[in-house]
Amino acid sequence: MTTTTEQEQGQAPYIAAVDLGSNSFHMVIARIVKGDIQLLHREKQKVQLAEGLSDDLVLSEDAIERGLNVLRQFADTLQPFAPQSVRVIATYTLRRAKNSATFLRRAKTLFPFPIEVISGQEEARFIYQGVAHFEHFSGRRLVIDIGGGSTEFALGEAEQPLRLSSRNMGCVSYGKSLFPQGKISSRRFNRAIVQAEQELEPIVNSFRTVGWQQAVGTSGSVKTIRDIVVGFGWSTNALELSHLLQLRNYLLKFENCQDLELPGLTDDRKLLLCSALSILIAAFQMLHIEQLVYVDAALREGVLYEMSDRMQHLDIREQTMQSLVQRYDIDQAQAQRVRSTVLTLVAQVKDSWQLNEEDALLLSFAATVAEIGLHINSSGVQKHSAYILQNANLPGFNQEQQNLLACLVRFHRRKIRADELPYFSLFELSKVINLLIILRLAVLLNQKRRDDFLPTLVVEAGAQSIKLDLPLSWLQPQNVLAADLLQEQKILKKIAFKLDIPSLTELSNQLLVESSS
The missing domain is CATH 1.10.3210.10 (Hypothetical protein af1432)
Known part of the structure; x- marks a missing residue:
């Protein structure tokens, strides 16, 4: 790991971005080489903070402890880093929890880097920047990120976002309320899809008026659904509404998510699949999405690129x-x-x-x-x-x-x-x-x-x-x-x-x- 002295001598500086998400905590380490980002190390820990968020928006002690335990591990990895070389972003759950200050105070005692709680729109902006820098596209692009507690929508052209929105629907929160203990039924799917469509209704006209030439999904949930669809041979890459409905109909053969054995579905994603699929179906139907491709870049990559820009005084x-x-x-x-x-x-x-x-x-x-x-x-x-x-x-x-x-x-x-x-x-x-x-x-x-x-x-x-x-x-x-x-x-x-x-x-x-x- 490069030390501060080595960085002062002109060697490529190391930077790190930490994303305290509602489902998982992510850490990405990179270095800046000739103005570009070179990814070196990724780490992901399942925390499910949103699972511990009560109906009255109080974060449980168990959820707080799960989060703090992961921060202890991250602190060890980040020990050689100077404070200005690490940026830590907290999203939906710590944005919404009434007792988030309790978590942040306790985190200070074991994690030496400041934790920034960001707004939903700022989260959507970071996600868009991560995709825009990761993979060039000449036209307008719609980006969807299904998180544990919220789903972010960003529409932009090149590196300029034109529309940003964060909706209060996530695979953990919807799973907890609409598919409790992993129960599957047609009625639960219908309720989840309608609820997601109601959440999307305020932004539909604004996004569709601008329009886009490509739709992109960036989250682990989208990747899982894409992997299942490809694994079944229904598609070679891009997702379409017919694939999503076909997957829903297949899932209705089961009574519980724990019973699922599907290509591309890991154990830690089983209880999140139905809720994520419902949200994605609603997005396809409300926004009239024809095809959606998966891109392996998201918020933390956007944070890294912005850190690089700041180092260049941009x-x-x-x-x-x-x-x-x-x-x-x-x-x-x-x-x-x-x-x-x-x-x-x-x-x-x-x-x-x-x-x-x-x-x-x-x-x-x-x-x-x-x-x-x-x-x-x-x-x-x-x-x-x-x-x-x-x-x-x-x-x-x-x-x-x-x-x-x-x-x-x-x-x-x-x-x-x-x-x-x-x-x-x-x-x-x-x-x-x-x-x-x-x-x-x-x-x-x-x-x-x-x-x-x-x-x-x-x-x-x-x-x-x-x-x-x-x-x-x-x-x-x-x-x-x-x-x-x-x-x-x-x-x-x-x-x-x-x-x-x-x-x-x-x-x-x-x-x-x-x-x-």
Whole structure:
């Protein structure tokens, strides 16, 4: 395994992607060779997290332990890797579970890499990118990935996704509710297919209007169904609706999935076959799919390619921010002023507050879109901005990064409500507070919206304090700003944070002397 020293000497860097899926946990190790991804090692462990998700969305202790046990094994394999060389993505079950924070807290004690919970649309985007990079296709392509708890649909052209959707139907969750203990019957198949069709109904028109020239399936479920159909000699490769219906009719000869002995069907897939087949039949019927081929690439490959892009400073999040700026007609000049001040402050406090490049980047993104809420109303702009960021589709951002952006923007002005700050697994509360204070100061200092306004800024940071040196001669005529800075000191004091501005203290003392005389 390549060490950090070897990577610094120019050897091809090793990277790893870990996919904490609802059915299985996957790990892929690769290296970047001349800008391309060379896959070296794959590992898969069946966990079935979705099996432990109750109807009220609470993850069972048994499921949590199964997941943690696999993470222990993965941690051993990934021991030589630097933190920035590993990306860990969690999907449907940890996205939906009410107690996912419990799993993430316990995982921290035994797994040294941050776990990113992503949205369904982000999951679909990664899956599409994995297929697009893995196998070139010149036309538009529909990609379907049947997971344990959800099924992702992505439609795009070349490397550009055009439609993304995640539907709450998966082979584990449907198996548990519609084919319990592996029971097979015509009535169960019909119910599962109708339920899947109802889940698909909202996206059908949108996808069919765009259209596609190729349909692709990427999951283990699709591979299993393809292998069975090919094993029976019904097809040489591509799946058609007639093959799926023929397989359903064959399965109806049995009363239980455990009794199945089919070509290409492994023991660990027996209880998932009927539910996966039902979902695929519904997709074929609702989307009018003629043929579907299997491609051996999915979310984790998409993650690897995005890691490679970031190493080459091609970050899709930059495109996402630019898209928001254009869509909501954000004042770009003011956003640049605030962003520039943010980065000036970060450069001086990063060592004291242990801020890294990723922290600075997320903070600059928050500065860019802090005024996005003006699109709704100037009154309470911070609330409107936070609402947009919390609910928008932000390609490239995991759920906690999106929540952090919304949190920073929500409290970038006026009062800080400590009890409303969300819990973060990836970010310590102290860091969230520090980032928030930098953004607040940057916004406050640029309130005149002028390029030639600010003096050279000098700051020093402490554990729960920041000292800002402003020239007295510059601050003295700025009555409104001085009043706002005094108010900011009071706001920060309420969260046990000290904002020290010597020139402001001196100015206040002068005013007291003048008023008393």
